[in-house]
Amino acid sequence: MKVVVISDTHMPKKGKDLPVKLLNELQTCDCIVHAGDWQTLEVYHELKQYAEVIGVTGNVDSPELKSVLKSKEIFMAGSFKIGVVHGHGSGKTTEKRAVDAFTGENVDCIIFGHSHIPVNKAGEGFLLFNPGSPTDKRRQKEYSYGILTIGENIAAEHVFFA
Template identity: 65%
Template sequence: MNIVVVSDTHMPKKAKELPPRLLKDLKSADLIIHAGDWQTISVFKELSKYARVVGVFGNVDGPDIKSHFKEKLIIPICDFKIGVVHGHGQKWTTEKRALAAFKEDHVDCIIFGHSHIPLIKKVEGMLLFNPGSATDKRKQTHFSYGILHIGKSIEAEHVFYETKN
C-alpha cells in the first residue's frame, strides 16, 4: 500500500494549486493523509479526486475544516496503527507534542506537521514522520511531502523538490 502524506498546504495563501511533483504521486496513491493546516476545504476536494483522504485539522484551519476533521486520528492499516496529529500547542517542541498526543495509545507510526520540517525518526521502535510542506518550505531548502509504503513493515520516504510550479 502506498500512502501519500502531506501537511501544511496553506492553500490558497501559499499556492494556488497543488504542485505538479505531488500530483504525479497522487495518481498512484492508495490513500492520502493530510496532517493539518489545509486552510480551505477545497484542498480536501482536490485531493479526493485521486484517492480516499483522511486527516486532522491544524492551528490555522477554520470552522469549515474543523467540522470535517478531528484534532487527532488513529488509522488502522493492515496490522499497523497510524496516529495523525498536527502538532501545534504551547509547550515543548512539535515532535514532543506529537509524541504526547499518543502517549496513551499504541501506535506504530505518528504523522505530524506544523513545523514544516521534514523528519523521519524512530523513537522506541515507533516511526515519527513529518512530511514537511509541499507548498511552504519556510527556511527549508526544498519543498517536500512524504510517502509511506506499508507491507510487512512501514517504510517512509520524503520527496524533495525545488519549485512548487
C-alpha cells in the same frame, strides 16, 4: 500499500495549486494523509478526487474544515496502527507534542506537521514522520512530501523538490 503524506499546504495563501510533482504522485496512491493546516475545505475536496483522505485540522484551518475533520486521528494501514496530529500548541517542541498526543495509544507510526521541517526517525517503538510542506518550505532548502510504503513493515521516505 502506498500512502502519500502531506501537511501544511496553507492554500490558497502559500500556493494556488498543488505542485505537479505531488499531483502525479497522487495518481498512484492508495491513501492520502494530511497532517493539518490545509487552510480551506477546497484542498480536502481536491485530494478526495485521487484516493481516500485521512486528515486532521491544524491551527490555521477554517471552521468548515473543523466541522469535517478532528484534531487527532488513528487509523489502520495493513496491520499497522497510525496516528495523525498537527502538533501545534504551547510548551514543548512540535515533535514532543505530537508524541504526547498518542501516549498510551500503542501506535506504530506518528505523522505530524506544523513545523514544516521534514522528520523521519525512530521513536520509542514507533516511527515519527513529518512530511514537511509541498507549498510552504519556509527555511527549508526544498519543498517536500512523504510516502509510506506499507507491507510487512512500514517504510517512510521524503520526496524533495525545488
